[in-house]
Amino acid sequence: MAGTRRVAALWCPDWPATAAAADAELPPGHPIAVLSANRVIACSASARAAGIRRGMRKRQAQSSCPEMTVVTADDHRDGRMFEPVAAAVADLAPTMEVLRPGLLVVPASGATRFHGGEENFAELLVDRIAVSGTESQVGIADELFTAVLAARSGHLVPAGGDRDHLAGLPIAELAAEPSLCGPDRADLVDLLRRLGLTGIGAFAALSATDVGTRFGADAIVAHRQARGEPGRPPSAQALPADLSVEQVCDPPIDRIDAAAFAGRRLAEVLHRHLRERSVACTILTVEAITERGQRHSRTWRCAQPLTPAATADRIRWQLEGWMTGGRSRAHHARPDSPIGMLRLVPAEVVDAGALQQTLTAPELPGGAELSERARRSMERVQGLLGGDAVRIPVRSGGRGPFDQITLVALDEEPTPERDPSAPWPGRIPHPVPTVISESPIELVDLSGQPVRVTDRGAFTTEPTTVRLPDRRDGWELRWWAGPWPTGMETGAASPVSARAQVLLDDSRALLLAYRSGGWMVEGIYE
Secondary structure, three states, rough: OOEEEEEEEEOOHHHHHHHHHHOOOOOOOOOOEEEEEEEEEEOHHHHHOOOOOOOEHHHHHHOOOOOEEEOOOOOHHHHHHHHHHHHHHHOOOOOOEEEOOOEEEEEEHHHHHHHHHHHHHHHHHHHHHHHHOOOOEEEEEOOOHHHHHOOOOEEOOOOOOHHHHHHHEEHHHHHOOHHHHOOHHOOOOOHHHOOOOHHHHHOOOOOOHHHHOOOOOOHHHHHHOOOOOOOOOOOOOOOOOOOOOEEEEEEOOOOHHHHHHHHHHHHHHHHHHHOOOOOOEEEEEEEEEEOOEEEEEEEEEEHHHHHHHHHHHHHHHHHHHHHHHHHHOHHOOOOOOOOOEEEEEEEEEEHHHOOOOOOOOOOOOHHHHHHHHHHHHHHHHHHHHHOOOOOEEEEEOOOOOOOOOOEEOOOOOOOOOOOOOOOOOOOOOOOOOEEEEEEEEHHHHEOOOOOOEEEOEEOOOOOOOOEEOOOOOOEEEEEEEEEEEEEOOOOOOOOOOOOEEEEEOOOOEEEEEEEOOOEEEEEEEO
């Protein structure tokens, strides 16, 4: 029955910027922007007042507000600095779940009765957080999703009024909180908008059958959220026995680097146990016990099942937050002695099929297992060689094959340097080469003379053979296309003035690039 269960969400606006400003000990009101892939992803209110907006390039943002401080995005900093906020809320409502740094939820029914009503409880939360110099907003509703969106406007939704509150919001709000939606939610919102559904109420009016047959699994979740229906219920299966893992720290941990290392090892142990029982964790409690017996505990909720890397990140954020007190003056939040024991307790699990991997196709036989093994291997190499030593490709925007790939460090947010959905006139057509190369070759005509590109973008003579430099033999051409002119591209070592495609007599297809008067193999089609 509506009203028997209420959820309060506490949201700290612009948390990455707030955490960065606190970490740098900047004065209140000083403009600051957080950048990722050379673009603004968060900024302070004072920076917005100066014209800074999300998505701006670094150079444009600095020219708009020269006195602004610019910092790089850092998830570990965000998590570490959020611990004093979580600790302050825990003083008022001990049971809570952290969705991400900057956002947490608490069961509101008991807390509001104890503190004299929902309005009093919300004001108390905001005032308690304001003591540490952090702005926050509180939303209360029947369901978690509604409460999170309500927190963005500081709204207390009446009991039973979730659907009515959501109906007036734009459809983009379905993807406003990444911690409560799947990775493809933005694509779903774009599709719904193109179908003419511009408000959440219009989407909620569709029948569940129509949504389930037309869209994917996350659309079903979004539809339930739009209708104000209960979210994902706890797993129907009982938690497997002995699923929690713990580690006695010998010697006790008193350094952040040692804590991070221990947390990563414990995360690997936990996920090995989860794999053995064919389950994945969605709600995790991190516990630390000091030598003197002081206990610290925090619960994290995730929309998607946790991976070993995501678990290790949350352990590190939590331990850093406890051990440094978020660099706040609340010394009571810090452990009273070195940490003697770490424990991980899965509070909710789902079937392991919900855990999707991206390094290989999980639908292939053994794909998920191979993906997980590959990722663990790369994480070990990363641990030995450093965070930037292992990089993975992310599809990016651009004209040439080098431009269309951005290499990012493993476990960093896969943010491309250039928008792949933007128009790129002159982009090489699909399919793109599967192998990228920069190997010099010679393109010659029937008489063995080099074939070049004229000022008008044509071959000087008809090409017949591709051969390696200083070699008389080569591969005859069965077919060729081009050349077509192009321009300077960011991934190239030198300007590319033309490209051509050729099919060799051994059935290999090559993408050739004409640079500085010579030809290179830029890509191989397989």
